[in-house]
Amino acid sequence: MTKTRASGRTVGGLRTLSLQAPAVTLLLLWMIVPLGMTLWFSFQYYNLLMPGMTGFAGLENYEYLLTDPALWKSMGNTLLLVGWVLAITVVGGTLLAVLFQQDFAGRGIARVLAISPFFVMPTVSALVWKNMMMHPSNGVLAWLAESFGLPAVDWFSSLPLTSIVIIVAWQWLPFALLILLTAMQSLDEDQVEAARMDGAGPVAIFFFITLPHLRRAISVVVMIEMIFLLTIFAEIFVTTSGGPGLATTNLAYLIYIRALLDFDVGTASAGGVIAIILANIVAIFLVRMVAKNLED
Amino acid sequence: MATLQLHNITKRFGDTEVIKGINLEVNDREFVVFVGPSGCGKSTLMRMIAGLESATDGDILINGQRINDVGPADRGLAMVFQSYALYPHMTVEGNMGFSMRLAGVPKEERRAKVLEAAKILQLEPLLDRKPKALSGGQRQRVAIGRAIVRNPSIFLFDEPLSNLDAALRVQMRIELARLHDELDATMIYVTHDQIEAMTMADKIVVLHDGVVEQVGSPMALYHHPCNRFVAGFIGSPKMNFLPVTLTGVAPGGVGVRLPGGGERSIPVDGTHLEESATLELGVRPEHLVLDEQGPLSGEIKVLERLGGQTSLYVQMNDELITIMADGDVAYRVNDTVHFGFAPERAHLFGADGLALPSLQQHPLAGLTRHDNRGPGAPSEEPA
């Protein structure tokens, strides 16, 4: 028997460790170096506008940040953004999945069209929404409102966070749809028929059969979307730039403001560390929930 | 109290006609079994009765009422699926009580009914389990329990035992037969399994390519198949067919010349036969007897010893003939055997595949499962 200890394993006479090493090293550096540097900078005075002021800052960066109302505002915005987009995409995705599971003419094309927004770059889709859909004078929504005799809405100044939520939800709805539609297809047709024989109508079938069946897929959607939605940046950058005021500034955008607009690398790093902690707290709850769902 | 009638039922999927005009009568408390080769339309027919599939044409009547346009839940039927189709996220109790829950039955009443059904099926200790934690046989019982609590007028079973192992199948078969007696319900049962069909049915419906080939009691189908298809389909191993030539028709039977040269008179009605008719003789493997003086002979190609019985596969001209012989026969492969048969055990089929009617009814041909009970046994549950 050959030894199967990972480090000493041989395949075809080659020691595998030497082959794995580059990849492992690269991944490790990729993760450890930025993390280490962020941590390091977060304890330093490091402002590009004040080159003379350097050295160990202790917890001053954190103190400055944690007492800054912008942090709490942006944290709230992050959670609102994530929460609303998740709600819209999961509910919408489930309903659309049920819809697209029905037989109708042109279903294949409709499915492709419904999924296509996912393949548009975030910057591009945000620009399209900004200039063609939500623009107060040229936008489709304004035109629609006017044709009904309603006043046009200046989306990005009167409903800034809502606008961002709409744009991001539009991008992520197809993802939820794709996953849930795939899950729908594994629903045992016999179960649906048994439920029909038991007297279940379409609504009862949805709540008692379809939804429980989709539970796992929904938790996967929630987990994956959460990871990406916590770091939404491009959509905010090209539309509202975090404004008006701090209305659409999330954590990622706040870090950007501190680091690249205020040139305060130290505070920005502290913000980064806080974002990491927040993401981990969310992830712990999430992984627990998903793991529990995947178990049974 | 439930009867079912099908009048000229047809079913088309697009251009293909799957069910081609079926007429059938199911009496109250009857156990009817649909058999037929794969793809002949058994499931489709059952699904139309259940209301899961609409009939393209024809009428379905329950207790004389046309129910073509009644939804599956309102026909008063319950179906047991081959895949069990249990709801995986509900407990056994939830599964069995689901129909009542949808109907808004109060919780206590629901529980009482579920318990009652669970008792019949010995499911009481399992009520809080999810289907995943059950064995195949237990799942099957839950599926049956789900049907029982609905108190249907007709039970529909689509190959309910085919996912079980042989021993469990025997046990469930007996249990189902007991259930039929206990519930006094009308049951329709689809199966591939000869033994299930023969042992459980009051009436067997043989389907082939979307048409009914024959309807009758198991013994009637076995002893008096109306055509070559039914003759070959019912009975295991399959009936042997031999080409024979007509030598003469007499009031007492039809004379034929066997492949080996011998002649026999088969007691069937040949009054409508033409002079030069080509005929086929059918004899079941269990009715062929080894006999040194027998008119037929051939070389043994394969020999299967089952202990109590031995199957001999004998090459005779172009045919491979199966003989069920005693377990102790001393023959070996390549030996030549002589064999014969009792003329009243043989069947004759015309060129059109139809059987010539026997002159004498087999004494057991009218028997149903219920007649197997001795005269002393009570015919109903004691009050």
Ligand SMILES: Nc1ncnc2c1ncn2[C@@H]1O[C@H](COP(=O)(O)OP(=O)(O)OP(=O)(O)O)[C@@H](O)[C@H]1O
């Ligand atoms: N939805 C459908 N669309 C088209 N053809 C179908 C459909 N359902 C069944 N068929 C066809 O109808 C025929 C009968 O099918 P059915 O399921 O009733 O057969 P079966 O007798 O139950 O066979 P088995 O014993 O294998 O279960 C088959 O040829 C099948 O291909």
Ligand SMILES: [Mg+2]
């Ligand atoms: Mg079938």
